[in-house]
Each structure stands twice: as structure tokens, then as C-alpha cells.
Amino acid sequence: MLEVTNLRKVYPTGDEALTGVSTAIEGNEIVAMIGPSGAGKSTFIRCVNKLTEPTDGEVSLNGTELTALDSREMKAARRNIGMVFQEYNLVERHTVMENVLSGRLGYVSNWAALRRKFPQEDVELAYDILETVGLGGMENKRADELSGGQRQRVGIARAVVQEPTILLADEPTSSLDPETSHAVMELLTEIAAERNIPVLINIHEVHLAVEYADRILGLHDGTLVFDGPTTDLDENAKDVIYRGEAIAGESSSNFVDESDTVTDDAERTERSAITGD
């Protein structure tokens, strides 16, 4: 289970990208994080796996507090977090197999990693996963010979070969055409069910979120304003997420009360006084 408590991020520029977000993700649910451009969706995912250092708050994965780990411990913990990126992040001149096996780098010794030597069972696992993502037989193709959809499948295979306990996908369909976007969302859904892991997907196409997600997290200006089942994402909820205001008089139990999640300034000042930060 991923547990996020009062996650806050202020960039050195002074931009407060997350104001204190709390949520939990577990089981094999597909959770879509939606919100307008600049709402903090990417920052949230990057703070969860500490590609970006959070300013405040806690992130725990299966009981391990990631926010308390040093960089060496975090490197080991990252094996549990599969990442799928918008721009795939493949090594273009490497083969499909080399790209997928790079997902196992965290499991082999530095010596083996340097020489890209992987145990036979890792290679077999990679073959199996390539079949699952529909790329069986393409292991020797170079990444730069693939279509966008195929590249994203390699990106997903690389994340899955890690045998993660959660998948995080940051705008995985943004660079893809509509048909391929559906195929990628279907694939992520199948992986969650087959491997029994949750998947958190940042996505700006609301119709894809509605079609594939079990649950929606709605961010507005760095604040989590909606957390509920996809079936509850009505026009009013969309207004709150995208415009920051509800239709007059309307409310919902899924609207998140800011006072529950945001550490207020007084409390923060008090804590700083105690910790000396």
C-alpha cells in the first residue's frame, strides 16, 4: 500500500506545487490523477519516488517510509516502484531486450550492472513480459526502430520486469494517437489485475481516466480537491477540479476538505521552531 501524508513541495523558485496532499492507494486499483496543467500531477509522482525531494510530508510504501531513506536505501526501495514515462525514456540505440533488462539493474551487483550481465532467469522473465506486452519476437530490434506505441510497451515492460509492488505512470498516453492510447491503458489495466498491484496514472485525457480508472484523484493548484470512485466524477466534480469551484450549492462526499490535509502555517512554524529547520 502506498500511503501519502501531507505531501508538500515548494520548488526553489518559490512555486508551491503541492500544498499538503494525503491519500492511500492499495490492492490492484487503477487510480487516475487528473487536473489542469500545472496542478502538480507530475510533481506528485516525482515526489512519491523521490526523483524530486518533497519539502514536507511522508510517503510510505508497504510500511517503509520512503521519505526517511537516504539515497542508497532509496535506490534499493525504487526496485518496488515501476515508472512509466510520457517520453518512454528508452536508450534509443539499445535493443528492446537491453532496454527491458535495464529494469533489473537494481537487482544485480555493480560489476554485473556495469557489464550488463544478467542472470538467465532475468532474461527469461524479460521474454515472458515482452510476450505479455505484445512485443514477442521483437527483442533484437533497436528502440529507435519502433513506433511510439511499441516504445511505450517497452517502457511498460521495463517497469514490470522490476517486479514492482506499484506502477506509477506519468502521462503515459500523451505522445500517442487515440487508438494506441486505449491499447496502453488496457495494458496497464491488465497488468494491475494479473500482478495484483495498484497503478497510479497521471493523465490529462479525462475520457481515458473515466473509461479505465476505478478511482479518481483530482488536483487543483497543488491541492487534492477530489478523491472518489470514477462513477462519482460528475460535472460538478470536474468544475471543482478544473475551475476550482463547485456549481453553486452542490457538494459531494468525495470533495476533500483542505483543513484535513493542509498543514497550516502556524503548525508549520511551530514544528520548525522545534526541529530548527
Ligand SMILES: Nc1ncnc2c1ncn2[C@@H]1O[C@H](COP(=O)(O)OP(=O)(O)OP(=O)(O)O)[C@@H](O)[C@H]1O
Ligand atoms: N523543476 C521545477 N522548478 C520550478 N517549478 C516547477 C518545476 N516543476 C514544476 N514546477 C511548477 O510546479 C507546478 C506544478 O507543475 P507540474 O508539472 O507538477 O504540474 P502538472 O499537473 O503535471 O502539469 P502538466 O499537466 O502541464 O504536466 C507548476 O506551477 C510548475 O510551473
